[in-house]
Amino acid sequence: MKALDELTFDNRFARLGDAFSTHVLPEPLDAPRLVVASPAAMALLDLDPSVAETPVFAELFGGHKLWAEAEPRAMVYSGHQFGGYTPQLGDGRGLLLGEVYNEAGEHWDLHLKGAGMTPYSRMGDGRAVLRSSIREFLASEALHALGIPSSRALCVIGSDTPVWREKQERGAMVLRMAHSHIRFGHFEYFYYTKKPEQQAELAEHVLNLHYPECREQPEPYLAMFREIVERNAGLIAKWQAYGFCHGVMNTDNMSILGITFDFGPFAFLDDFDAHFICNHSDHEGRYSFSNQVPIGQWNLSALAQALTPFISVDALKEALGLYLPLYQANYLDLMRRRLGLTTAEDDDQKLVERLLKLMQNSGVDYTLFFRRLGDESAALAVSRLRDDFVDLAGFDAWAEQYKARVERDGDHSEEQRRARMHAVNPLYILRNYLAQNAIAAAESGDYSEVRRLHEVLSKPFEEQAGMEQYAQRPPDWGKHLEISCSS
16 A cells, blocks of 8 residues: 555646646645545555545645645536536636556546636636535445446545635535546537647547547547447436436536536435436426436537547437437346346336336335335335335236236345345435535534445445434435535
């Protein structure tokens, strides 16, 4: 394991130059202190987890110190926000400190969010507050633990720095990590500003560093775009299968790697509601839960437009046509697993759709239903779950179909079924009210709940002794929390 001063930097994006980013130094936080750190994320940098408790750790990730090899840069990009194009966005409160490569040969961006003003702050103060930093940290690590591709979070650093939002809050920084922080909006920026040389340089950078296998194809750029389509189809299938709502699927929030990226007013479903809107600023429901699938395709179309200098329109359209079938195949496979099925039948899609409609009409807890469905035999499980439904006749009809389907699936023991289903159906998810409880404690100076919640969510499929309160349905007040983009 390494100490903090032993990290090896290789700042490949910074070497692209000033057309792609601007050199900016972090603005230090007052009295920086550790709120929470992720040992699993630290391991990706070969860091000894104990260094998180040292003063220099908070100083580095609170903006007071910087590695000599780091090259902090604010990236420039644009994007479609709620369907409208914004010509210039960029890192308005974040800095790419540099790229670290570990002993396994992996490169990891170190991106410090809440690091102060940049040329792209657009009248903002460049700060992040404690609550949003905690939410991003918890979400990044929780999604990863669920098997959903995501940026990672190393730590949250709190402070005494006052920050004004709707009220005065405390400033914080979150250090997030990814193999790249390049977004769809990077390609849009150089396309719409008519800078073909820089756009070609960006395309080569992404192709060589992140999709090198596509170099072997007859049309490398087209192969890269197809891979991006495939990754996003798989990603959004996992969002839908596990009830995750991103909340702000602007093209500047879409990673070129097909990972969950840029956490704002996200939420996991409590009661199943296909029309759930987690962002209270989304008045038209553009980014509602059910709209995430078509919006994924819309965003890929926006990226395709920006790639027309490299790929023919017909080829782009053909690649885009892969999205929906790939999504549907991935989603149905995930839902079969959640139902404990190991084989495929033609009517499985209808079986899933009937169940979700019944859950929608009865306000059934999405996570706990699937977990309890695997607690015992199919017959006993549906019998115990029956009382959660209003339409008893409808549920009884579905239950008979499900039991027959399980019977046809194969000869599996109850122990095998339970183990298989519990391996894909989490007991613990990041519910908004749990995050809010942890944030309230942290804002009063008690970080123990944030750390405990992070630890529970790092093993979402394992029943943990003494942690029953994290696996309960939320209280009524916890189901209707309004979460905004403001951070």
